[in-house]
């Protein structure tokens with residue numbers, strides 16, 4: 001049996017920017033399809049030689065090589081597969097690219113009529129019957145974890161024997177064409193027993209910065225919007241520390257990579273086992289760094305400290321909503337004060353946190369939304385916190401989707417999901433519109449108390465605001481007590497000042513540099529004079545952010561020499577490093593930042609002109625130093641015309 005396993009497309013970065021080969025390989029490497037590679041290893045262990053095709057790579061090649069006006073990606077992928085003969089084409093699926101995957105699968109079936117076209121993975125597993133009814137080119141769906149069912153299926157297909165006895169599959173009965181589901185496949189209870197994933201079939205993985213390795217499966221909680229808990233049947237499993245460390249060492253030896261993304265939906269369910277893992281890592285003396293996921297109620301400061309010592313550098317916290325009322329409604333049940341505390345503790349131990357939030361729940365009111373926006377902005381107090389805000393996409397077969405399946409709304413910029421998912425062609429739009437039961441994640445649930453366009457603009461505003469003027473956004477929230485209120489004032493101001501855009505142009509407007517510049521204008525001309533309780537502090541923050549925006553330092557930075565010694569000799573003429581900017585602000589910036597971190601009042605900041613040296617770094621937050629009066633004087637002399645000796649003489653004069 002010649003088997004081809006194909007990843008689900010997930011690298012939507014290629015749509016938004018030009019990506020060079022090196023970056024593309026890194027992106028594709030970090031998106032290595034762990035599920036498919038686990039299956040490929042199981043097949044190899046049984047003597048087969050499966051091939052793995054990365055659709056992200058095929059997509060990248062299409063963008064690089066083809067005239068995209070003449071060939072759409074689906075035809076390009078069809079031509080790619082036309083030249084490859086396999087008996088079995090197995091596509092992995094995820095909701096965001098499901099329409100595209102189905103179109104490519106149909107193209108493959110059209111060319112390879114006698115081959116079996118199979119779907120697996122989280123999306124097809126839950127919409128198996130409806131998919132097979134609507135798309136005759138799909139021969140089979142393998143549901144759920146497939147390490148046991150796939151080899152059994154491949155054997156049965158090779159032998160031409162009946163499929164009915166194979167667990168976890170949905171197939172068309174030969175006799176009458178009826179779609180039949182066999183009973184669920186067993187879970188893999190001992191994950192240590194699985195072979196090491198077949199990363200050798202996925203060459204881009206060697207470009208990873210953070211190598212993906214599976215740490216375990218299954219989350220016992222029951223949040224109403226979540227699909228992954230049911231997929232792994234709520235059965236929490238972890239690989240043993242010994243197995244994980246052996247896998248990590250193998251990656252280090254093979255690829256020279258020491259940093260890992262440890263895949264699990266909810267690693268910290270069992271505190272004792274997290275401690276065991278961390279202690280084993282410490283004992284191993286390896287200098288591995290890693291990230292994983294946790295709930296804020298299944299972790300504490302002591303555990304965070306231990307995880308940090310054991311190399312943890314990133315935690316994904318699904319906090320979902322900043323409203324205590326909504327926490328109960330969605331069955332998440334987090335105590336939000338504790339959640340904020342955990343984000344603070346992670347910052348203390350220099351662990352980066354993804355603070356994942358959602359808006360657009362059916363029962364959500366304006367007050368709930370204000371609380372979520374407040375949680376988002378409050379986490380900006382911590383340099384290691386990275387808040388995220390998305391609009392609820394009802395994933396198929398989740399309690400929320402089932403409850404609202406008859407009232408899902410398809411709005412005009414089809415699918416908010418495209419924002420973080422895959423680019424859609426007109427054919428995808430038609431499929432989505434025809435089959436809400438299959439593509440529910442492209443719809444929204446009705447939100448009677450909130451306008452969807454308002455939600456989307458608020459999301460774009462917060463996400464860009466966080467990147468473009470993080471401190472100012474926090475300052476405005478603290479000053480006003482409600483960032484949503486500031487946002488509403490901004491909306492009115494921009495409309496009055498001619499900044500209009502259609503719904504479909506909204507995201508593009510917020511992504512461009514015009515937005516931060518317009519917004520700072522709004523702060524200077526409207527917010528500070530008309531509303532602010534702490535105009536001095538807000539002015540200082542606005543000046544700081546404006547200066548950062550004012551210059552594009554990225555190209556300059558490449559010229560910065562690391563060899564500082566070379567720059568300083570008695571007859572050299574020192575000047576500011578390229579990309580460094582010295583600006584004046586009307587209040588003590590350091591004190592403002594301190595107060596923001598501690599939530600202390602901003603209104604009584606004294607007037608005090610200070611100078612800041614700032615530099616926007618290519619990645620991460622800008623570097624900023626508040627200059628003492630003497631260093632400001634000294635720096636003022638370093639303009640490239642005076643030698644070190646001349647500067648020293650002038651400086652001595654000034655000191656007298």
Ligand code: B12
Nearest residue numbers: 010031034035090092094095096120121123142145146228
């Ligand atoms: C890592 C991850 C990502 C990574 C990328 C993953 C990649 N390789 O490209 C990132 C962070 C980019 C990401 C993004 C998104 N993700 Co994600 N992600 C995951 C996560 C946490 C782990 C995936 C994984 O490796 N699992 C471990 C392996 C072993 O499991 P598996 O992939 O399911 O594979 C098994 C089976 O499914 C099956 N199988 C899989 N493929 C195939 C194919 C065949 C032929 C067969 C027979 C069987 C089979 O066998 C495998 C072994 O048992 C999962 C949750 C989870 N725990 O799985 C969510 C998950 C897949 N993501 C999800 C979603 C919704 C998204 C986003 C759309 C939205 C978002 N939340 O931001 C984006 C979309 C990305 C895009 N641009 O299109 C959902 C998908 C739900 C659905 N119904 O499709 C999941 C399940 C989480 C959830 N919220 O419920 N994700």
Ligand code: SF4
Nearest residue numbers: 219221223226229265
């Ligand atoms: S805790 Fe996370 S993985 Fe578990 S059910 Fe809730 S959202 Fe899903």
